[in-house]
Amino acid sequence: MSRQKYAANPLKYKEVEGISAKTFAEHFKLYEGYVNKTNEIYEKIANSFADPSKSAGTYSEYGEAKRQLSFNLGGMWNHKLYFGDFEDGKGTGPSEHLQRAMTEDFGSFDKWKEDFVASGMAARGWGMLCYGLDDGKLHNVVLDAQNAGFPATVVPLVLMDVYEHAYYIDYGTGRKGYIEAFFKNLNWDRVSKRYEKCQKMHNIWNE
Numbered sequence: 001m002s003r004q005k006y007a008a009n010p011l012k013y014k015e016v017e018g019i020s021a022k023t024f025a026e027h028f029k030l031y032e033g034y035v036n037k038t039n040e041i042y043e044k045i046a047n048s049f050a051d052p053s054k055s056a057g058t059y060s061e062y063g064e065a066k067r068q069l070s071f072n073l074g075g076m077w078n079h080k081l082y083f084g085d086f087e088d089g090k091g092t093g094p095s096e097h098l099q100r101a102m103t104e105d106f107g108s109f110d111k112w113k114e115d116f117v118a119s120g121m122a123a124r125g126w127g128m129l130c131y132g133l134d135d136g137k138l139h140n141v142v143l144d145a146q147n148a149g150f151p152a153t154v155v156p157l158v159l160m161d162v163y164e165h166a167y168y169i170d171y172g173t174g175r176k177g178y179i180e181a182f183f184k185n186l187n188w189d190r191v192s193k194r195y196e197k198c199q200k201m202h203n204i205w206n207e
Helices: 021-046 061-084 096-106 109-122 175-184 188-205
Strands: 126-132 138-143 154-161
Touching: 021 061, 061 154, 096 109, 096 138, 096 188, 109 126, 109 138, 109 154, 109 175, 126 188, 138 154, 154 188
Parallel strands: none
Antiparallel strands: 126 138, 126 154
């Protein structure tokens, strides 16, 4: 039986301060591509296109489908969160609770942001602020691909796409300017609510 097909969430904004409509339009096409490929691979697996008993780490059709599935799932879910967290120039800052956690784990909000920006400059794919369900701590993590570098038992709070397609039209190779624009438009209310939910999940995880 085929699973229900995924669909890309529509953009809430055609453009935001510092990120043009052209960038958003081209970037959204990539998000849609990940969604479509995820559906395609799941359908192939459901239709028994390859024998799972012949799966192997060296090479197999089934194994390759699984590897590409993880890449496209990552692209789909990462972009869903990324686009959903823009709020057109209304990046007011994290909640008091989230700021307190940033101070506990990084020294201050400014030190957290400094580390996050540096992570975004270092990453080949994504900079991520995540919450550890196991330790209840905040972590800034570098992802070099859609399916690489994502630790187990963490939940993303902020995902910042730093692949060139996210900024090249507007900034060329000037990634730093794009990161500044990203922060101007980050919906901290959504991020802070996500953090509150993660705290509840942490308590359940460690029961």
